[in-house]
Amino acid sequence: MIIRQLSVFLENRAGRLTELTGILADNDINISAFSIADTTDFGILRVITGKPELAEKVLKERGFAVKITDVIGIVMRNKPGALHHALQILTDNGISIEYMYAFASGDDRATAVIRTDSPKKAIEVLQLHKMELLKTGDVYQI
Amino acid sequence: MIWNEYHECMDRQRLTELQGERLRDMVERIYFNVPFYRNKLQEMGIEPGDIRSVEDLKKLPFTTKQDLRDNYPFGLFAVPQHDVVRLHASSGTTGKSTVVGYTHNDILMWSEVVARSLTMAGVTRDDIIQVAYGYGLFTGGLGLHYGAEKIGASVIPISGGNTKKQLQLLEDFGSTAIACTPSYAAYLGEAIAEEKLDRSKIKLKAGIFGAEPWTEEMRTQIQQLLGLKAYDIYGLSEVIGPGVSMECGFQHGMHVFEDHFIPEIIDPETCEVLPYGTLGELVFTTVTKEAMPLLRYRTRDLTRLHVETCECGRTLVRMEKCVGRSDDMLIIRGVNVFPSQVESVLLEMSETKPHYLLVVDRENNLDTLEIQVEVEEQFFSDEVKELEGLRKRISGNLTSLLGLHASVRLVEPGTIERSMGKAQRVVDKRKLK
Incomplete structure (x- = not known):
């Protein structure tokens, strides 16, 4: 249930992101989902991929500051109120979100990737409410 | 106008004799009162009686900034503490400042x-x-203050910053002279233009600018902006503070007040004394200072001395604007900064490694300091607030040690150039030469 997300430190420098995507492409690593948090000086790239360990290894070899972060993915119907329902469960159980991003897939479903301080507890309460969670194996299919 | 014609226009032969007398007296004072100097002189087999004239100066040992640090805070004082009436200090590495003391006579x-x-x-x-x-x-501030009071001018001790107030007093009080760093003068000049102040109310005619390097282009710019004549003043706290040398109206270099500070130019590598007109490191011996006399203090400033009598009539040697340093010290907004200070801060913080680069620039006539620090694996967090927090902590620690705002930029690991020899720690983008 815990998804291993790749986090990469990126300077705000022209072409830097392209270098990174080039390395991933060369190593046949597919990006299933990603987001970038940006500040004036730097950005943090967050990537969901089927091969996080390989990605970490090849990027480190090329001098990137990389870290694997545990996140969870909530799979929902792509319809009004679905995200709200999921977030309400977390809020009611005192779980706060550090950051999140979401993506929709073609089959009327959407996934929200969530980083929280207590991923285990989040999984517990979401499962209690019969929410569908993204499994590591699913990442390959996204 | 010459304040002290007797000493400023003295026949050079007579001046050399006076310097000799004062040097003899000074060596005696430090030999008997400063263990640091007594040990140095004894090691070299020199006794006070061996020093008879300025010619003998070259036999004497040098003093460095490191000696001042090693003897922190009062180790180089030549008088008991009850005779010290003032202490000044500049920022230093690893939290220790360079301390200087003054007796009542020193202040005079x-x-x-x-x-x-x-x-x-x-x-x-x-x-x-x-x-x-x-x-x-x-x-x-205090250096200029006491000198201006001695002349009998009306002194406005407004200190640095607070630009709005500065402009208001320029207008309301009709200040005729101003003393500050050249970059602040240019900044004030631009503020006058921006605020659309009534130029006819600005009565400035002279500006006394120093404490940081500046160019002839800046002089022209400041003179236009403020409508005054801009003069260059030189000094360093170890020697006395501002007033070690100063430009006269002819502006052919800064006259060194040689009856108090004996200048020499040396080769920074071999320490050999170089003739007038040669570029080298400036060294001062403070022959009259009582509280903390320094023997052949190496300023690390690179310049030339010229001995020909000036058109103004002063016989005092003139030093050119300093063209650089023989060490890695930077002067940023008048504050002395050593790259090693930055290193000490990064080493003290557990989250950082000492891979850094200082980028100095000048925006709107004010110096800026950016310190690039590599984000190491160990302290990379994927949360923005963590990284921002780290950035602010580094910046806060640096700002408090340097006494100068330093902005910190986090960069990717391995992007700051490493070299086997002397690492490139500084990029100075200011165009000063």
Whole structure:
């Protein structure tokens, strides 16, 4: 249930992101989902991929500051109120979100990737409410 | 106008004799009162009696900034603490400052050399002078203050910063002279233009600018912006503070007040004394200072000395604007900064490694300091607030040690160039040469 997300430190420098995507492409690593948090000086790239360990290894070899972060993915119907329902469960159980991003897939479903301080507890309460969670194996299919 | 014609226009033969007398007296004082110097002289087999004239100066040992640090805080004082009436200090590495002390006589001497300097800029008792150098541990503010009072000018001790107030007093009080760093002068000039102040109310005629390097282009710019004549003043706290040397109206270099500070130019590598007109490192011996006399203090400033009598009539040697340093010290907004200070801060913080680069620039006439620090694996967090927090902590620690705002930029690991030899730690983008 815990998804291993790749986090990469990126300077705000022209072409830097392209270098990174080039390395991933060369190593046949597919990006299933990603987001970038940006500040004036730097950005943090967050990537969901089927091969996080390989990605970490090849990027480190090329001098990137990389870290694997545990996140969870909530799979929902792509319809009004679905995200709200999921977030309400977390809020009611005192779980706060550090950051999140979401993506929709073609089959009327959407996934929200969530980083929280207590991923285990989040999984517990979401499962209690019969929410569908993204499994590591699913990442390959996204 | 010459404040002290007797000493400033002295026949050079007579001046050399005077320096000799004062040097003999000084060596005796430090030999008997400063263990650091006594040990050094004894090691070299020199006794006070061996020093008879300025010619013998070259036999004497040098003093470095490191010696000042090693003897922190009062180890180089030549008088008991009860005779010290003032202490100044500049920021230093690993939290220790360079401390300087003054006796009552030292303050009088300092006032005298600053009075001479201000007179060179045409300041008299009829002037109103705005002292916009910082007051405090920094020697700029109080140094100019006492000299201006000695002349009898009306002193406005406004200190640095607070630009709006500075402009208001320029207008309301009709200040005729101003003393500050050249970059702040340019900044004030631009503020006048921006605020669309009534130029006819600005009565400035002379500006006394120093404590940081500046160019002839900046002089022209400041003169246009403020409508005054801009004069260059030189000094360093170890020697006395501002007033070690000063430009006269002819502006052919800064006259060194040699009856108090004996200048030498040496080769920074071999320490050999070089003839007049040769570029080298400037060294001062403070022959009259009582509290903390320094023997052949290496300033690390690179310049030349010229001995020909000036058109103004002064016989004192003139030093050119300093063209650089023989060490890695930077002067940023008048504050001395050593890259090693940055290193010490990063080493003290557990989250950082000492891979850094100082980028100095000048925006709107104000120096900026950016310190690039590599984000190491160990302290990379994927949360923005963590990284921002780290950035702010580094910046806060640096700012408090350097006494100067330093912005920190986090960069990717391995992007700051490593070299086997001397690492490139500084990029200075200011165009000063």
